[in-house]
Amino acid sequence: MKKTWYKEGVVYQIYPRSFKDSNGDGIGDLRGIIEKLDYIKELGVDIVWICPVYKSPMVDNGYDISDYRNINPEFGTLEDWKELINGLHERGIKLVMDLVVNHTSNEHPWFLESKKSKDNPYRDYYIWREGKGKKAPNNWSSFFTGSAWEYDEVTGEYYLHLFSKEQPDLNWDNPKVREEVKKIAQYWLDLGVDGFRCDVINIISKDCEFPNGRFRIGITGCEHYINGPHVHEYLQELNRDVFSKYDCFTVGETVFTSADEALKYVSEERNELSMIFHFDHMFVDNIYKWFLRPFKLRKLKRILSRWQYTINGKGWNSLYLENHDQPRIVSRWGDDQEYRLESAKMLATMMFFQQGTPYIYQGQEIGMTNAYFKDLSQYRDIESLNIYKIGRKYLKLSHNRMMKKLQKMSRDNARTPMQWDDSENAGFTTGTPWIEVNQNYLDVNVKQAQKDPNSILNYYKKLIKLRKEHEIIVYGDYQELYPNHKHLYVYERNLDNQKLIVITSFSKKPVKFTVPKNLKYTKS
Ligand code: TEU
Ligand code: CA
Numbered sequence: 001m002k003k004t005w006y007k008e009g010v011v012y013q014i015y016p017r018s019f020k021d022s023n024g025d026g027i028g029d030l031r032g033i034i035e036k037l038d039y040i041k042e043l044g045v046d047i048v049w050i051c052p053v054y055k056s057p058m059v060d061n062g063y064d065i066s067d068y069r070n071i072n073p074e075f076g077t078l079e080d081w082k083e084l085i086n087g088l089h090e091r092g093i094k095l096v097m098d099l100v101v102n103h104t105s106n107e108h109p110w111f112l113e114s115k116k117s118k119d120n121p122y123r124d125y126y127i128w129r130e131g132k133g134k135k136a137p138n139n140w141s142s143f144f145t146g147s148a149w150e151y152d153e154v155t156g157e158y159y160l161h162l163f164s165k166e167q168p169d170l171n172w173d174n175p176k177v178r179e180e181v182k183k184i185a186q187y188w189l190d191l192g193v194d195g196f197r198c199d200v201i202n203i204i205s206k207d208c209e210f211p212n213g214r215f216r217i218g219i220t221g222c223e224h225y226i227n228g229p230h231v232h233e234y235l236q237e238l239n240r241d242v243f244s245k246y247d248c249f250t251v252g253e254t255v256f257t258s259a260d261e262a263l264k265y266v267s268e269e270r271n272e273l274s275m276i277f278h279f280d281h282m283f284v285d286n287i288y289k290w291f292l293r294p295f296k297l298r299k300l301k302r303i304l305s306r307w308q309y310t311i312n313g314k315g316w317n318s319l320y321l322e323n324h325d326q327p328r329i330v331s332r333w334g335d336d337q338e339y340r341l342e343s344a345k346m347l348a349t350m351m352f353f354q355q356g357t358p359y360i361y362q363g364q365e366i367g368m369t370n371a372y373f374k375d376l377s378q379y380r381d382i383e384s385l386n387i388y389k390i391g392r393k394y395l396k397l398s399h400n401r402m403m404k405k406l407q408k409m410s411r412d413n414a415r416t417p418m419q420w421d422d423s424e425n426a427g428f429t430t431g432t433p434w435i436e437v438n439q440n441y442l443d444v445n446v447k448q449a450q451k452d453p454n455s456i457l458n459y460y461k462k463l464i465k466l467r468k469e470h471e472i473i474v475y476g477d478y479q480e481l482y483p484n485h486k487h488l489y490v491y492e493r494n495l496d497n498q499k500l501i502v503i504t505s506f507s508k509k510p511v512k513f514t515v516p517k518n519l520k521y522t523k524s
Helices: 030-035 037-043 078-090 109-114 175-190 231-241 259-266 297-311 340-352 382-393 399-409 446-451 456-469 471-475
Strands: 011-014 047-050 067-071 094-099 149-152 157-160 195-198 249-253 275-277 357-361 479-481 488-495 498-505
Touching: 030 037, 030 078, 037 078, 037 456, 067 078, 067 175, 078 094, 094 175, 175 231, 231 259, 259 275, 259 297, 297 479, 297 488, 340 456, 340 498, 382 399, 446 456, 456 471, 471 488, 471 498
Parallel strands: 011 047, 011 357, 047 094, 094 195, 195 249, 249 275
Antiparallel strands: 149 157, 479 488, 488 498
């Protein structure tokens, strides 16, 4: 298996809007990240991925881009961005940007042109179709609820948007669109970027007949675009014409992709992506995110082991438990009260000793928890606010029932401001934060964690250090042990004559475990 920096490195994901505000407007920004470069360095991470900071109307907090080559003023300037990447590179840390090219903002100049007339040169940059009578071209739904089609009065046609109506899908079957995307990637790579996180990259190719889909809550029609007809062709084209010309890595966000399908994206000989984020483990405690079901450890073990066995030796995994779209893992699968420290460390161990590149999401390293907002007005996320409306209006669910769902699964749980210290607003801003700070910041914050040798933060630093000291953690193979155990997740890693056994307990009660006799110990 090829050895390379992005397999050996640890990634720290930053959601700039919530990381650190430098100018008191309540919104995190690039200069705020620059202020924290030494903190990031001390963590020991090797790569930083920042969520989108491009020009955007911020309908979906930056995942609706109106200018791919400029920085959104509320995050700062291109000069600030250059100071950030130089600051990271000076510290031996690489920078990965978010490449959001399945869709643009409806305020992007391409779309403003495209919607002007049916014969506008940019018309085919997007996906326009005649309706069926007064109805949309088909029954596809948006990930953010409602129809995936929006009617446009001026030209009397509908345009496709798999997310919000302010995020029209690009038409990847149009070679001009693919050329535009290549130029955007080249622009940032030439500015020194070391890689891309490719947003929902497995849905860029749609079945061009746009047939009706089988009904599935919230994602009707997805069988006609998930891992679509030309997705691999287009990724190979992007890799051949751009990525392969730079020492860069790509991680694709590939929703609803199986481990077997993943091999088509990440097998070294495919020359598509370096690795992907799958979602299989993110659905272990829910159906379609909002219909909750009990967490079952054996189900989680089956899923993670499947990904380890399928990818090992052929491609490369990403390892994550949190990101800006998911609730806080210590509240979700751990215990964010009595055993917050123990369970956060256990979850970190369980995940980051597996084979793959580990991703730590801002705040995960100090065991930040869900926000438990009590009032709908505290939420900001378009997906959460839409789900609340749908749940109340169509599913007739009570306000309390919907608030419980948001408390458990809302993306805003991951977007409350980073908790730096116990001063006002957790040291995130001197202004009014765009979203409320989690009230437990007095106890859960970086400053407190730095002083406590037993903190989750210092544990993460040890984990990261171990990865650098023991190649077996990066390149060892994986073998699950005791798969039927209800409370323990045990696996071993092997490399040459070394063996590493990882034993993690998901139980609140002590669990007896006898280490198998046949183990040859190596001094370490
Ligand atoms: O997320 C795509 C995606 O699948 C998630 O939004 C999913 O619908 C759910 O929220 C998580 O279970 C990417 C970005 O990460 C997300 O922030 C954007 O809102 C979305 O694409 C559109 O760009
Ligand atoms: Ca700011």
